[in-house]
Amino acid sequence: MRPDLSVNIAGIRLKNPVLAASGTFGYGTEYADLVDINRLGGLVTKAITLEPREGSPPPRTVETAAGMLNAIGLANVGVDAFIKEKMPLLHKFNTAVIVNVAGSTIAEYVEVVRRLDGCQGIDGLEINISCPNVKQGGFLFGSDPQTAAKVIGETRKVTSLPLIAKLTPNVTDIVSIARATEEAGADAISLINTLLGMTINVETKRPKLANVTGGLSGPAIKPVALVMVWKVAGAVKVPVVGIGGILSGKDALEFLLTGASVVQVGTGNFVDPQCMMKIIHGLEQYCQEKGIAKISEIVGTLEVEK
Amino acid sequence: MRPDLSVNIAGIRLKNPVLAASGTFGYGTEYADLVDINRLGGLVTKAITLEPREGSPPPRTVETAAGMLNAIGLANVGVDAFIKEKMPLLHKFNTAVIVNVAGSTIAEYVEVVRRLDGCQGIDGLEINISCPNVKQGGFLFGSDPQTAAKVIGETRKVTSLPLIAKLTPNVTDIVSIARATEEAGADAISLINTLLGMTINVETKRPKLANVTGGLSGPAIKPVALVMVWKVAGAVKVPVVGIGGILSGKDALEFLLTGASVVQVGTGNFVDPQCMMKIIHGLEQYCQEKGIAKISEIVGTLEVEK
Amino acid sequence: MSVVQKQGKILSNLEVAPSIFLLNLGLPQVAETAQPGQFVHLRIGPLSDPLLRRPFSIHRTKPEEAKVSILYQVVGRGTKLLSQRCSGEKLDCLGPLGRGFAIPKVAGQFILVAGGIGIAPLIFLAETLLRKMGNGKWEVEKEKRKKMEVVFLMGAASTEYILPESELLSWGAAVEVATDDGSKGHRGPVTDLLTRQMDRSVASCHIFACGPEGMLKEVAQIAGQQKIPCQICLEQRMACGVGACLGCVVKTRSGYRRVCVDGPVFPAGEVIFE
Amino acid sequence: MSVVQKQGKILSNLEVAPSIFLLNLGLPQVAETAQPGQFVHLRIGPLSDPLLRRPFSIHRTKPEEAKVSILYQVVGRGTKLLSQRCSGEKLDCLGPLGRGFAIPKVAGQFILVAGGIGIAPLIFLAETLLRKMGNGKWEVEKEKRKKMEVVFLMGAASTEYILPESELLSWGAAVEVATDDGSKGHRGPVTDLLTRQMDRSVASCHIFACGPEGMLKEVAQIAGQQKIPCQICLEQRMACGVGACLGCVVKTRSGYRRVCVDGPVFPAGEVIFE
Ligand SMILES: Cc1cc2nc3c(=O)[nH]c(=O)nc-3n(C[C@H](O)[C@H](O)[C@H](O)COP(=O)(O)OP(=O)(O)OC[C@H]3O[C@@H](n4cnc5c(N)ncnc54)[C@H](O)[C@@H]3O)c2cc1C
Ligand SMILES: Cc1cc2nc3c(=O)[nH]c(=O)nc-3n(C[C@H](O)[C@H](O)[C@H](O)COP(=O)(O)OP(=O)(O)OC[C@H]3O[C@@H](n4cnc5c(N)ncnc54)[C@H](O)[C@@H]3O)c2cc1C
Ligand SMILES: Cc1cc2nc3c(=O)[nH]c(=O)nc-3n(C[C@H](O)[C@H](O)[C@H](O)COP(=O)(O)O)c2cc1C
């Protein structure tokens, strides 16, 4: 018997709990030669802002030990071009489409959400209050429960689409921020976005990224992501989306057991475009081996002695 | 001409800017067969508490991608046994000895510092307000500027030894905590301690560490450590001690350029006991190649375009 | 011409000059469809260090042997590890990626300028151009035909880095060499050869260049002054290699463009050098 | 007998049973001074994944050939990578580490109980005991001498994992085998053989055991009931291997003790099994 991998999260029905993470899968079509998009649980777009943005100067990425830093800087086509040019292509795929939203002001978030609200084919919005690469790009919004709640509360008012709050790990108390966004009306909570990091070229005495600092992703951050998922999943009622260093079925299972209802794969796509396909297969196999009929049964079943 | 690697930090004169980090070099003697301790800039002991502590149950360590998690739990012999049994052996080495201090209450920190104050052979104290593995073990003290300042201020009153505040990276705003400890009388600031993390065995559905969560160290965290050193070095007047994922001379140089006056090596010692010797050699070589007479000249000389 | 992800078998991986390796991979689909200037994105090892793939130009293809060749220089951890991989092992490859050189519709004099390891994609290009000429695929008036020519200007640190000269000659290219130390050919930068060539240049002339950024900037300048069409092959740090991460951008007159899909070959006049 | 860090040359690294490898290393100082039960701590590769060293018991030494052997099972990433390292390459080794088996002052019947890959250190021990007996190094009264004996109880999943039996026999050990699937010897756990052996056991008898935790627990119980001295060789996840990190502790009657320096061999009665 084939296990049932489908899940419902924040009112969105997904074929399976594996989604492509924002910023790592473009606008969906870039990987179309290599990945059967229709087999994915869903995909999250690159962050969309009100106006088009050029992004940071290069170099924008650099490898670190078991990870990478990026400072893309919210480069995107802007919400109107997104709706006109990108959404029609995305809509053709038979998979959930979640649009990642960023802004420099609360008003900008609200306006982007308002424009996306009417757009056909969008299954949900992920509100990025966690981008570390733009000073006015969300990082500050996600560092404090009040502001985080404000962004979610205001965007909540202008859309009936499922809202997912995406949190930054660069905080003292992730739980208070998660709770604040839940109370403000988030239907789910995604974590983690990248950790702030930097690296230096000792020959030139300059930072390797033109932007000086960037966001750390990849296997290096998996332990940090897991502990945050564990804490937040134990503290909120809405579902949690686990993100950070997931490259294998085993990695995904760690997040599901720890309390994430679904997972997103970011850097893993760069390392191996087959990554998400292998993860879906790995989950299926695990369920089969353990006699699990439905993947959602294992969510949060981590056994912790007390 | 041989470059001058010596540095003065917080009133402590060091042969070179390379120290062994707390908890990774035992009480100094464990590596004596393998490392010429007298060639080190200095060494920091395992955290010392008032009473002896057994520490956490095993397993206490687990490898992660380019890093490791530890949950040792402040296992130590207690301050009195340390003074009686360990210090006499440490005192024999011709290197700076810094004692790492931890406690469950501010009163405990103060009492440990008071007892160490009289002890011969101690060059400085590192006040660990950042251990993630014991609920009452410092983590909370380091998460908030007021409490951090309180610990430093109170311990400052009972000793004339140089005091180094060791900070946790698991905070929203490291600069505010660094500044608070500086104002409270810290002579230097060490960062970073470990990032909080966890990892799961998906077969047993249990955390791999008995303590559930642990502290992440090693190359994986280097980018995070660097950005915190960069921020803090730019914001305080006291010297900064750079720690986190340093395994090579190049790694150490990244920290020095970014603003650390000296560095500590932790996990690197496990990977390669010759690590610190190689780093010292690497610094020497770099200075020679670049015609740098004194290593301290390069501290904070990172070129950042604005 | 779609991109594939395949396990390519290492047919050989040999040091052909100091720290320069020639890697032959069994990759039928890529060998079949690749165009000069395109690249492959290789996963060096299965573990998480090194984590990211590394991009390498396609140096040669032999579709009839299902073979793709890479010419690479050991410059860091990834290329070091790659140089230690053995025949018979497999490498995870993505390719062919990127937009290669645009082959002009009308023939003429093709000047290829290679600096150091930048020679890698230009051999594939030279071979393609020369084969096309041999086939008489270009329709040119008779009197112009004698002016059709591939001139290969090759710059390197010293003589031991000048690799496929005899092969190029045998295909019918004109080859000139410049070395930094003067151990072979002209002593000085390869752009000296280009400047000299400009004096002899004919009406319908095209420049194609690959090499270090400084060299490309100068080539672009020379071509600009002479108003000669020029295509340059760029490098940038890459994560995805397929246009999804927006990591590999270069500044152009039409804003930041992605080297991996909008390039790696760009019209020289488009690129804004810092 | 101090610990050294040396680049050991891989003399050979061969699969001797399914997923079990025998690694021979050129390590003169370690070969010279190692005692049975001690271990080496190996760095598997130069990159940061895998990061930490891996501990392996010393399986044999040949000081005259400067050789140290390791018998290891591929169970994860580190051991997989180790199995791919080739002859002629070097491995960074720390050793010899830990407190090995305490060889009793008075001879008698030595019962060695190995479960699975736990056989690795016991071969070194058997060889050492038998050599010492052969040398007549133990001063025993004549009538006791005939009772001196090494009994090697070997447990494994199935027959193909039973490796050095003939060699043990040739040295003069008594060997008994138990397999999980009954493909050789007794069908069942090796502890069955130990229980049986207890009925025939003689006055001055010692047990030495290495294997999975469940087996060691049972061996410790049997030894405790019979009041026979018993030493067991433990495993724990290790970081430093030299006593500095306090990571590798095991619960004992005198609190947590470090497996790497206080062990890996402990008196069975000391250890508190969960
Ligand atoms: C489209 C394209 C085609 C290329 N073709 C070839 C080729 O045919 N032959 C060849 O030898 N090299 C080629 N390169 C460069 C090659 O990708 C890098 O040399 C390689 O990735 C370095 O990896 P490393 O781990 O050894 O170096 P690292 O240790 O990662 O870095 C060492 C040095 O290499 C540079 N570098 C690292 N990554 C890249 C990158 N992605 N692009 C450019 N520079 C980088 C760094 O700036 C650094 O100075 C190409 C690059 C691109 C983008
Ligand atoms: C003193 C000592 C002596 C040992 N002697 C031998 C020996 O002679 N032959 C042999 O095959 N193995 C021996 N081991 C076990 C060996 O160290 C582990 O099998 C090895 O480290 C696993 O590495 P890995 O990367 O392949 O596995 P990982 O991918 O790290 O993990 C796979 C499995 O191995 C276990 N494991 C991982 N690290 C250790 C560790 N440090 N100690 C114990 N288990 C671990 C984990 O629990 C996990 O189930 C010994 C261990 C110790 C502590
Ligand atoms: C190149 C790159 C671009 C990213 N862009 C975005 C973005 O636009 N919006 C966002 O919310 N997260 C962005 N992220 C963060 C990822 O979605 C993800 O949260 C993070 O990378 C951790 O997951 P990983 O370790 O699987 O990569 C980006 C990450 C990378 C590597």
Ligand SMILES: Cc1cc2nc3c(=O)[nH]c(=O)nc-3n(C[C@H](O)[C@H](O)[C@H](O)COP(=O)(O)O)c2cc1C
């Ligand atoms: C096993 C282990 C034990 C540690 N114990 C302590 C400790 O007692 N006190 C302390 O301040 N830091 C302790 N640390 C943190 C290190 O001193 C250091 O801050 C951290 O490991 C980051 O550096 P690294 O990446 O070089 O290991 C410990 C780290 C490890 C790995």
Ligand code: FES
């Ligand atoms: S490498 Fe990702 S867009 Fe070019």
Ligand code: FES
């Ligand atoms: S492994 Fe570090 S104390 Fe044993």
